Amino acid sequence: MRDAFFRAIEGAARADDRVIFLTADLGYKLFDPFAAANPGRCLNLGVAEANMIGVAAGLALEGFRPFAYSIAPFATARCLEQIRNSLCGMGLPVVVCGVGAGYAYGVNGATHHGVDDLGLMRALPGMTVLSPCDPRETAALVLATLALDGPAYLRLGRGRDPVLPGTDGPVTIGRPTVLREGREIALVATGGVASEALAGAEMLARDGADPLVLSAHTVKPLGSLVEVLADREVHTVLTVEEHGPYGGLHEALCADAMTERWRARILRASAPDRFVHDPASQGALRRRSGIDAASLAAALGEARC
Amino acid sequence: MGREQISTQELARRIRRHAVEMTSRGGSSHVGAVLSLADIVAVLYGRVLRVRPDEPRWPGRDRFILSKGHAGAGVYAALAETGFFPVEKLRTHYQDGSDLSGHVSHKGIPGVELSTGSLGHGLSVGCGMAYAAKLDGKPHRVFVLLSDGECDEGSNWEAILFAGHHKLDNLVAIIDYNKIQSLDRVSRTLALEPFAEKWQAFGWAVREIDGHDHAALEAALTEIPVEADKPTCVIAHTVKGKGVSFMENTVLWHYRTAKGDELEAALRELEGQP
Incomplete structure (x- = not known):
């Protein structure tokens, strides 16, 4: 997903000559092709995230379209007030890019886990929050941000995220991608962990179920998510996010369901509400959190019985 | 617009008067901070900044950012007095529903x-x-x-590191160095000295001036850059509460609002009356 992001940024720069890439000293070798092709439009600001966001705001005020990149917690929590005041408060079209969604930096330790970024970004007025599930959605969403007239947060996997079926069509902000058609029961995932949801759905399908699987790549605004679920007469949903239980996809969907008076059972599979001080690989931490394919299949299978 | 040409001294006096009245009317804080920077802002808007009040978004304008947003009343007053919006609008400062908030706001405020x-x-x-301009x-x-x-x-x-590294010689940081912060004197809170040397060590050209001396302000802010390939820092030594004797150099008037006799006395002093 990260490699797809950098290729997409190169495409975005070709599409819009005001695109400029900022990094807080991360992305070793990854943006070299971009820098070579776009001299002056690639800026490493050093390990200084607060200044990076301020500089991005200044550039945006002068008509540039900055993408500001770091590891998810550093790109969001470290410089939260700069994002709040200078990007959201001023309504500027800066895309904050946080790499390492969920446990992508698993064994690096809890400081690097991106498990609260969706909640932090969703809370900010005017912020569009994007969390693509695979390289194709990532590429499409990078281009889609160029049409926004306000700030966005783009949450990225670290790498090795598989290309998923269903993401080859048009990707629209606020409209979930159907990864697997189905009815009555659904897995709604955001981010690369959607691959686990899809694999879990196939396990359930082998038992005769027909689960719908969606990539909710836009976590704010959720847009047509409830409508898509209601259209398929879904009565039981399992939300899947590599993110803590607060402020993420599950809460967002519950809130929309309540306000739209859509009645369904909405279960949650997420990272736990705690720091993981005994870290492990991403796969191991997904299993530990119950957001791996087998756990998801078991959770939804149990609920529909 | 056929506006009257006034001296920077007169502009500064009007900014101070507006600041005292605005903060008193709305019951807002920070009058001491506005009085401190009134001369700096008057020289900027009166003599230094290339701006067009009739065309506030003119692409060729100099950009001015008030980072100490709590002194917004001073910038609102300067903008009004130089024709960006009617002076009468200042009466709405800090009132319910006004866009002239206590801390400076861009929304609906030209300039x-x-x-x-x-x-x-x-x-x-x-x-x-500044990087974008480059x-x-x-x-x-x-x-x-x-x-x-x-x-x-x-x-x-x-x-400061960034600007020095990138040689942003089109950038000027002005420090309103009145030596007093919210609760106490700067030196007793978190000492900044040796201050000029810090900026210099980060790659900036530094000028230290009397921040109430208009000629010195104009000279320091006009010849930009002071040194080739370096951003400029103008450390303007000021007096918090400048212009109203009982507000000068006191921590009290960071938050206190002038009412009644104090308001009358402050306005009398700013009119130059005994």
């Missing part, structure tokens, strides 16, 4: 580039604007006015 209030944000944004080959300058207490914020030092 304000950036809303601030939380400290330590303006200089980074100014860096971005990328675009544009000759305008970017001025950012900071408080001394604001320099406690680490984000400023990230920005």
Whole structure:
């Protein structure tokens, strides 16, 4: 997903000559092709995230379209007030890019886990929050941000995220991608962990179920998510996010369901509400959190019985 | 617009008078901070900034950011007195429903580039604007006015490193160095000295001046850059509460609002009456 992001940024720069890439000293070798092709439009600001966001705001005020990149917690929590005041408060079209969604930096330790970024970004007025599930959605969403007239947060996997079926069509902000058609029961995932949801759905399908699987790549605004679920007469949903239980996809969907008076059972599979001080690989931490394919299949299978 | 041409001294006097009246009417704080920077802002808007009040978004304008947003009343007053919006609008400051908020706001206010209030944000944004001007080959300058207490914020030092590294000689940081922050004197809170040397060590050209001396202000702010390939820091030594004797150099008037006899006395002093 990260490699797809950098290729997409190169495409975005070709599409819009005001695109400029900022990094807080991360992305070793990854943006070299971009820098070579776009001299002056690639800026490493050093390990200084607060200044990076301020500089991005200044550039945006002068008509540039900055993408500001770091590891998810550093790109969001470290410089939260700069994002709040200078990007959201001023309504500027800066895309904050946080790499390492969920446990992508698993064994690096809890400081690097991106498990609260969706909640932090969703809370900010005017912020569009994007969390693509695979390289194709990532590429499409990078281009889609160029049409926004306000700030966005783009949450990225670290790498090795598989290309998923269903993401080859048009990707629209606020409209979930159907990864697997189905009815009555659904897995709604955001981010690369959607691959686990899809694999879990196939396990359930082998038992005769027909689960719908969606990539909710836009976590704010959720847009047509409830409508898509209601259209398929879904009565039981399992939300899947590599993110803590607060402020993420599950809460967002519950809130929309309540306000739209859509009645369904909405279960949650997420990272736990705690720091993981005994870290492990991403796969191991997904299993530990119950957001791996087998756990998801078991959770939804149990609920529909 | 056929506006009267007034001296920077007169502009500064009007800014001070507006500030005392605005903060009194609305019951807002920070009059001491506005009186401190009145001369700086008067010289900027009266003599230095290339701006067009009738065309506030003119692309060739110099950019000005008030990073110490709590002194917004002073900038509102300067903008009104130089024709960006009617002076009468100042009467709405800090009132319910007004867009003239206590901390400076860009929304609906011609001439304000950036809303601030939380400290330590303006200089980074100014860096971005100055870097953009370099990328675009544009000759305008970017001025950012900071408080001394604001320099406690680490984000400023990230920005100071950045501007020095990138040789942003179109960027000017002005420090309203009145030596008093919210609760106490700067030297007793978090000492900044040796202050000029810090900026110099980060690659900036520094000028230290009397921040109430208009000729010195104009000289320091006009010849930009002071040194080739270096951003400029103008450390303006000021007196908090300047112009109203009982407000001068006291911590009290960071938050206190002049009412009744105090208001009358302050306005009399600013009119030059005994």
